[in-house]
Amino acid sequence: MRILVINPGATSTKVAVFEDKQKILQEILQHSVEELDKYPTVMDQKEMRASAVEEFLRKHNLTIDQFDAIAARGGILPPVESGTYIVDETMVDYLINKTKVQHASNLAAVIGYELSKKASRTIPVYITDPVSVDEMIPEARLSGIRDIERKSLSHISNMRAVGIRIAEELGKKFNELNMVIAHLGSGISVAPFEKGRMIDVNNANDEGPFSVERTGELPVGDVVKLCYSGQYTKEQMKKMFVGKGGLVAYLGTNDLREAFKMAESDPKALEVIEAMAYQIAQEIGAMCVALKGKVDAIVLTGGMAYSERFVDMIKSYIFKFAPIFVVPGEMEMEALAYGALRVLTGVEEPKIWRPQEV
Ligand SMILES: Nc1ncnc2c1ncn2[C@@H]1O[C@H](COP(=O)(O)OP(=O)(O)OP(=O)(O)O)[C@@H](O)[C@H]1O
Ligand SMILES: [Mg+2]
The missing domain is CATH 3.30.420.40 (ATPase, nucleotide binding domain)
Structure with a gap:
C-alpha cells in the first residue's frame, strides 16, 4: 500500500510517502513569509500549497494515481472521538466555509481531497486523531466554575x-x-x-x-x-x-x-x-x-x-x-500514515464525520 501524507504547518508543508509502514520519502516544503503574506486568509493558501505538493510528486516521478490513499493532518474540527475519518464534501465544506479557527492544519484535508479528485480512479482521503479529539469522562470536564468547562485539546x-x-x-x-x-x-x-x-x-x-x-x-x-x-x-x-x-x-x-x-x-x-x-x-x-x-x-x-x-x-x-517506556521525538507523519493503513487493511473501521446540530 502506498500512502501520501500531507501535514501543513504555519510556515511549511511536510509531505511523506509511505510503502506500508515504511517511510520512503519525506520533505519539508518551506513557504517564505513573503509568499504567505500574499494571502489574506490561511485557506487562500490552498492552491499554492497544493501546487507545492504536486511539484514534490513530479520531482520524484510520482503521480497521484500511484497512491492507495492520502493521509492528511486533521484540522480544527469540533470535538470528535479518536480514530480515522473519511474526508468527504461535508468535512471539506466545514473546513473551508464554517470553521471558526484559522489554522494551517485546516488546509490538509482540503488539499488532499482536491488532489484526490485529479486521479483517474477513486483514492480515499483520511484524517486521523485531530487535536480536538475529546473522549473525556464526565467528571473530568468540570473546572469548578460554571462558565468554564475544561477542554480536550492535545497532542x-x-x-x-x-x-x-x-x-x-x-x-x-x-x-x-x-x-x-x-x-x-x-x-x-x-x-x-x-x-x-x-x-x-x-x-x-x-x-x-x-x-x-x-x-x-x-x-x-x-x-x-x-x-x-x-x-x-x-x-x-x-x-x-x-x-x-x-x-x-x-x-x-x-x-x-x-x-x-x-x-x-x-x-x-x-x-x-x-x-x-x-x-x-x-x-x-x-x-x-x-x-x-x-x-x-x-x-x-x-x-x-x-x-x-x-x-x-x-x-x-x-x-x-x-513500567516506563521512552519514544523520543514524534511520530506525527507515521500517525497519519498508520491511521490510513489501519483502515485500508481492515484493522479499524473508518469513521464518518458530521457536524453536530446546534
Ligand atoms: N536531543 C535533545 N535533547 C534534549 N532536548 C531536546 C533534544 N531534541 C529536542 N529537544 C527539546 O525538545 C523540545 C521541543 O520538542 P518537540 O520538537 O517535540 O516540540 P515541537 O514539535 O516544536 O512542539 P509540539 O510537539 O508541542 O507541537 C525543545 O525544548 C528542544 O530543546
Ligand atoms: Mg511536535
Missing part, C-alpha cells in the same frame, strides 16, 4: 501512535491496556488512556506542568492580579503564558539542550529544569490516579524525551507506578 496524534507502538511491542492491542502517555514537546500533554480511550488530558496551553515555553497551570489569584495590574495588555498576558512562559521565562531559552549547558555553570538553571521534571512527574501521577492506579505502561515521548538526563529526573519520581 493526541503522536500520543496514540506511540501508544499503539508500545502495545505492539508488548504483544497486546492498545485497547487492551491502560497507559499514561506524556508528550514532552514545546507544549506538554499528559493523558491517561483507558483501554485506548483518552479519558482526560491537561490542556497544554493552560493546565498541567510548565514546559519550555508555556506556563501550564498557574496560581489563579495571582494571575487575576496581574491581569488587572494595568501593566500588561491582553495580548502580552497571553504571550506570557504561551510562548514566553516556563523554561524560557527563567532562562531565556526554550531549548532544553541549551538549558542543560547553562546548568553546568549555573545551579539556578539546574533548579528550573528540575522543577519542570517535578511538575511533569506530578501530572503523570495525577493521570495514574485517573486510571485508579491500574497502569500497564507509562510512556514518555516528544523532543525532550531525547534527553536521558531529563528522562531520569522524571523517572526518579514515577518509577514505582508502572
